[in-house]
Amino acid sequence: MADPRARRVVVGAVVLAVALAPALLHGYALYLAIEVVLYAIAAVALDLLVGYAGLVSLGQAAFFGLGAYAAAIVSAHAGPNLALTLAAGFVVAALFAAITAPLSLRSAGIFFLMITLAFAQLVWATADKWHSVTGGSDGLVVPRLPMSDTLFYLISVALLLLIIAGLARLLRSPFGRVLEAARQSETRTRALGLSAFWYKYWAFVLAGGLTGLAGVLHAHHRNFVSLADVDWTNSVVLLVMVLLGGARSLWGGVIGAAVFVLLQAWISSRTDKWEMFVIGAVLIAVVLFTRRGLWSLVNA
Amino acid sequence: MPELIVESLEKRFGGVVALDDVDMRVERAERRAIIGPNGAGKSTLFAIISGEEAPTRGSVQIGQQRTTGMPPERVARLGVARTFQTSTVLTDFSVLDNVRVSALRTTGHAWTISAPLDALADCDAAARSALDAVGLGEKANTPAASLSHGEQRQLEIAAALVQRPSLLLLDEPLAGLATVERRRIGALLTGLPRDITVLLIEHDLEFAQSFADRVTVLDNGRVLADGTPREVRENPAVQAVYLGTASPSQATIERPRAGGAPVPLLAALDIASGYGQARVLEDVSIEVSRGEVVAVLGRNGMGKSTLLNTLMGFLPLRAGSISFAGADVSHAPALARARAGIALVPQGRRMLAGLTVGEELRLGARPGPWGLARVTALFPRLAQRERQRSETLSGGEQQMVAIARALVRNPLLLLMDEPSEGLSAALVHSLEESIASLRDDGETVLLAEQNVDLALAVADRVYVLEHGRIVEHESAGALRAHRSRLERFLGL
Numbered sequence: 001m002a003d004p005r006a007r008r009v010v011v012g013a014v015v016l017a018v019a020l021a022p023a024l025l026h027g028y029a030l031y032l033a034i035e036v037v038l039y040a041i042a043a044v045a046l047d048l049l050v051g052y053a054g055l056v057s058l059g060q061a062a063f064f065g066l067g068a069y070a071a072a073i074v075s076a077h078a079g080p081n082l083a084l085t086l087a088a089g090f091v092v093a094a095l096f097a098a099i100t101a102p103l104s105l106r107s108a109g110i111f112f113l114m115i116t117l118a119f120a121q122l123v124w125a126t127a128d129k130w131h132s133v134t135g136g137s138d139g140l141v142v143p144r145l146p147m148s149d150t151l152f153y154l155i156s157v158a159l160l161l162l163i164i165a166g167l168a169r170l171l172r173s174p175f176g177r178v179l180e181a182a183r184q185s186e187t188r189t190r191a192l193g194l195s196a197f198w199y200k201y202w203a204f205v206l207a208g209g210l211t212g213l214a215g216v217l218h219a220h221h222r223n224f225v226s227l228a229d230v231d232w233t234n235s236v237v238l239l240v241m242v243l244l245g246g247a248r249s250l251w252g253g254v255i256g257a258a259v260f261v262l263l264q265a266w267i268s269s270r271t272d273k274w275e276m277f278v279i280g281a282v283l284i285a286v287v288l289f290t291r292r293g294l295w296s297l298v299n300a
Numbered sequence: 301m302p303e304l305i306v307e308s309l310e311k312r313f314g315g316v317v318a319l320d321d322v323d324m325r326v327e328r329a330e331r332r333a334i335i336g337p338n339g340a341g342k343s344t345l346f347a348i349i350s351g352e353e354a355p356t357r358g359s360v361q362i363g364q365q366r367t368t369g370m371p372p373e374r375v376a377r378l379g380v381a382r383t384f385q386t387s388t389v390l391t392d393f394s395v396l397d398n399v400r401v402s403a404l405r406t407t408g409h410a411w412t413i414s415a416p417l418d419a420l421a422d423c424d425a426a427a428r429s430a431l432d433a434v435g436l437g438e439k440a441n442t443p444a445a446s447l448s449h450g451e452q453r454q455l456e457i458a459a460a461l462v463q464r465p466s467l468l469l470l471d472e473p474l475a476g477l478a479t480v481e482r483r484r485i486g487a488l489l490t491g492l493p494r495d496i497t498v499l500l501i502e503h504d505l506e507f508a509q510s511f512a513d514r515v516t517v518l519d520n521g522r523v524l525a526d527g528t529p530r531e532v533r534e535n536p537a538v539q540a541v542y543l544g545t546a547s548p549s550q551a552t553i554e555r556p557r558a559g560g561a562p563v564p565l566l567a568a569l570d571i572a573s574g575y576g577q578a579r580v581l582e583d584v585s586i587e588v589s590r591g592e593v594v595a596v597l598g599r600n601g602m603g604k605s606t607l608l609n610t611l612m613g614f615l616p617l618r619a620g621s622i623s624f625a626g627a628d629v630s631h632a633p634a635l636a637r638a639r640a641g642i643a644l645v646p647q648g649r650r651m652l653a654g655l656t657v658g659e660e661l662r663l664g665a666r667p668g669p670w671g672l673a674r675v676t677a678l679f680p681r682l683a684q685r686e687r688q689r690s691e692t693l694s695g696g697e698q699q700m701v702a703i704a705r706a707l708v709r710n711p712l713l714l715l716m717d718e719p720s721e722g723l724s725a726a727l728v729h730s731l732e733e734s735i736a737s738l739r740d741d742g743e744t745v746l747l748a749e750q751n752v753d754l755a756l757a758v759a760d761r762v763y764v765l766e767h768g769r770i771v772e773h774e775s776a777g778a779l780r781a782h783r784s785r786l787e788r789f790l791g792l
Contacts, residue, residue: 172416174420180393185390187372190373193376193405
């Protein structure tokens with residue numbers, strides 16, 4: 001397969017086949033496939049931050065949860081309309097990112113991680129206390145979308161592929177390359193007359209919005225929104241997915257999400273105690289033996 | 301018309317004054333060299349001009365624009381480009397992408413999202429011609445991380461030139477380069493378009509003086525001299541800084557030496573070492589005997605620190621062998637060498653954040669003749685400062701802490717890396733006395749210095765390092781009688 005064009009056609013066909021095949025599934029298998037896709041969207045968005053911008057965020061649950069609550073609240077008032085809830089989820093999550101980014105981006109490394117976590121905890125606390133809007137610890141029921149699970153899966157997977165294609169293009173553009181330059185040396189990037197801050201800012205806002213989309217899909221998928229969606233462990237799960245799949249490749253996020261969701265489902269069908277133990281062991285093995293995640297094995 | 305005006309610039313970092321009332325005026329299209337010992341404030345001056353650091357006081361004007369306190373990206377947009385002392389090449393990118401990204405602002409593509417970077421024809425053309433200019437055209441598609449140290453320097457310069465600067469700041473472009481690479485980069489810089497205003501920091505004085513129209517000499521954060529290369533060369537104050545002729549003590553204390561063959565404590569044989577791709581030391585052999593003070597002289601960038609860091613085990617040995625106290629330590633880790641009895645007074649002092657002077661000294665203490673009481677007797681100043689955080693001390697006081705910290709380890713061998721750096725003349729004198737008293741107590745010291753007078757006053761033997769090789773080895777007494785032999789290597 002020396003011809004790169006032939007290679008691209010084959011890879012494209014395989015991706016499409018893998019993406020479309022679950023549409024033939026039913027019941028729990030289809031449920032898991034949807035779960036994989038919506039987590040993949042959030043993981044790909046986090047990959048943009050971790051792998052390309054060098055921003056390790058531990059606050060992604062906030063954007064995920066904001067998207068989910070937006071979907072529930074909009075559905076309750078305007079009826080279950082996927083286009084509307086997706087738009088609302090994206091805007092609310094991106095807005096929260098836009099507001100918190102100036103403070104978060106003042107710090108780097110472990111401090112960035114702590115500040116994003118702190119902002120996410122603010123969202124969690126608000127969701128917990130603001131009972132009249134969020135239902136507090138009771139959560140909110142999301143009315144069913146007027147579509148089959150198969151169609152919902154196809155829409156979700158189309159959205160995922162669209163996001164990956166868009167981000168891949170963005171990352172090849174000057175914007176994406178400057179973002180990567182800022183990760184490698186902020187001093188140099190600024191000395192080139194490029195404002196590292198604003199590149200990171202817009203990447204953070206975009207990742208926030210995309211994570212909001214994942215939250216919207218999650219709300220419709222489960223027909224329920226609860227405090228668990230904004231819980232900080234959700235942020236950890238997303239980071240684990242990115243590390244499993246491998247940062248610095250968008251497909252890494254997809255692979256990480258698939259491995260995590262399927263492994264978790266498989267283990268919990270056998271035991272209810274060892275889930276995190278096995279996932280932890282897998283993560284350790286991946287980090288020790290591949291360094292760049294599972295994607296590096298596929299892409300070798 | 302002036303391109304750059306710097307007025308009454310002052311910069312303090314905690315207790316250290318990096319720049320003290322610096323005035324400078326550089327005309328448009330002028331080439332200005334800025335020279336001075338390490339710690340003189342040269343890089344700080346660049347950092348303030350380019351906006352990375354805000355001055356404590358004073359102002360900077362570039363062209364017609366007052367830029368004091370402006371962030372670096374805005375200063376860059378005024379036409380200021382710079383290279384960095386330690387390479388900041390983007391190592392995850394190809395050579396070509398490094399320069400393409402550097403060309404984005406001037407080609408107006410900084411915020412383009414609609415087209416891939418490699419499809420921007422103007423950006424690509426500018427990047428390739430800049431790479432050709434520095435002689436890296438062939439390497440365009442190699443990863444920047446695989447470039448040699450010298451090639452990374454070339455890449456830094458290409459990335460600066462592609463911005464079409466009106467003011468170019470070059471921070472030690474020749475540092476750490478081997479002779480061939482120095483010639484290549486030197487020729488490249490000399491051949492730059494004459495309409496670019498260039499500020500050059502360089503320790504290679506021959507190059508700096510042949511390149512520049514005017515030279516500014518910084519010393520201890522102050523402008524010591526300013527003039528044509530010839531005026532500066534003949535300035536007695538400048539000669540004093542570089543050759544130490546103004547040092548108060550010329551008399552040295554000859555001490556009786558024990559008879560018999562000296563016992564070699566440290567022996568390095570044909571060692572080679574360096575950083576990443578760059579080989580800094582080549583075929584260096586030195587010996588230090590018990591109870592001896594040995595000095596390694598050389599200008600900056602000649603490999604003195606690399607030598608001490610290699611002996612300490614911070615840098616891996618590429619060739620040769622090192623034995624210490626009869627054992628082979630060629631590949632022993634630094635911790636093992638420290639336990640075997642080698643202590644390093646590092647260049648730049650490296651105070652431990654958050655600790656007081658007393659804590660720093662107690663932390664490293666090991667049983668032996670040197671205790672807290674004895675080091676504070678040597679440096680009475682430290683007794684007064686015992687409860688103060690070491691980071692907040694002045695530069696000279698931090699140097700005392702660094703020396704005392706090494707002494708309380710009661711080492712068999714004390715490595716000192718430019719202990720006189722950043723010290724005032726008076727402090728250098730008291731440092732000289734302390735090393736002399738260490739020597740009289742029978743301690744073994746290997747001293748890397750640029751200050752010839754200090755070294756000749758305290759050392760038994762002297763090695764001279766030039767471009768990573770030993771070019772001279774002589775007893776200090778003989779060199780005291782024939783200083784001219786040193787000036788060939790160290791002189792202006």
